[in-house]
Amino acid sequence: MSEALLELRDVSGGYGAVKVLHDIDLVVEPGHVAVVLGANGAGKTTTLRAISGLISVQGEIRFDGASIVGKGPEVVSQLGIAHVPQGRGTFSELTVEDNLRVGAVNRRDNDIERDMQRWYELFPRLGERRRQEAGSMSGGEQQMLALARAMMARPRLLLLDEPSLGLAPLITRELFARLGEINRDEGLSVLVVEQNANLALEIGHWGYVLETGRIAVQGPADQLHDDEAVRKAYLGF
Secondary structure (H helix, E strand, C coil): CCCCCEEEEEEEEEECCEEEEEEEEEEECCCCEEEEECCCCCCHHHHHHHHHCCCCEEEEEEECCEECCCCCHHHHHHHCEEEECCCCCCCCCCEHHHHHHHHCCCCCCCCHHHHHHHHHHHCHHHHHCCCCEHHHCCHHHHHHHHHHHHHCCCCCEEEEECCCCCCCHHHHHHHHHHHHHHHHHHCCEEEEECCCHHHHHHHCCEEEEEECCEEEEEEEHHHHHHCHHHHHHHHCC
16 A cells, blocks of 8 residues: 555544544545545535544544644645535636636646646536536536636645535536546546445545444445445445
C-alpha cells in the first residue's frame, strides 16, 4: 500500500452534543477512488464535512502527511481538497462559464481558458450552454457543472457527496463514467459518498460501509461488489 494522501484515524464528531461519527479510520491513496456507502443517517455526509473543516472533530485527519484538524474550509480548499456537496451548490444566477471561473478564483496561472475548454469537451452539454444561467439547466447538467467547477481548482483530492441524488439512471451512469475517466486520465484521488453502491463500486478501488457512524465493512471495491453477504446486508443490490 502506498503512502496515503488522506488519512483519518480514530475520528469522532458530530453536531453539538450529538455525536455522529465514532472512531472512523479511513484512507484514500494517491490516484485512487474510495467509496463510502451506507444508509441515510449512517454518517457519510458528516465524514466529508469533517474532512472539509465544516465540523469539529476529535482524532486525526492528515492530508499529504500534515494534520488538517482545526483548519477551516478555506484553508482546506487551498491545500488542494475540493468538496462538491449534496445538492450540487452551483451559483444558479451565474452562467456556466462564470461558474467555472469561480472554481478557478484562487489560481494564478495562465491555463484557465485551456482548462475550461477541457471540461467543455468532457461535458459537451456545458459547452453548448456556456452562456446559459446554471439555474435554468437540468439536474444532471448542474451536477456536471458542479464537478467541472470543482476541477477548475485543480484539486489533488475531490470529495463528492451523493452525486447521483435526484438524477435519472442514464444520467447517473454517464456521470460516473465521466468520473472514472477523470480518475484515470488526471490521476485524481476521489472520495465519493453514494447511495448507488453498484455504480460507485464499479469505478472504486476501495470501499467503506458506514453503519451508525462506524465502519462496518471495508475492502477492495470489486470484492465488496461481488460479496453476496455484504450486498444483502448493507448495499441493497
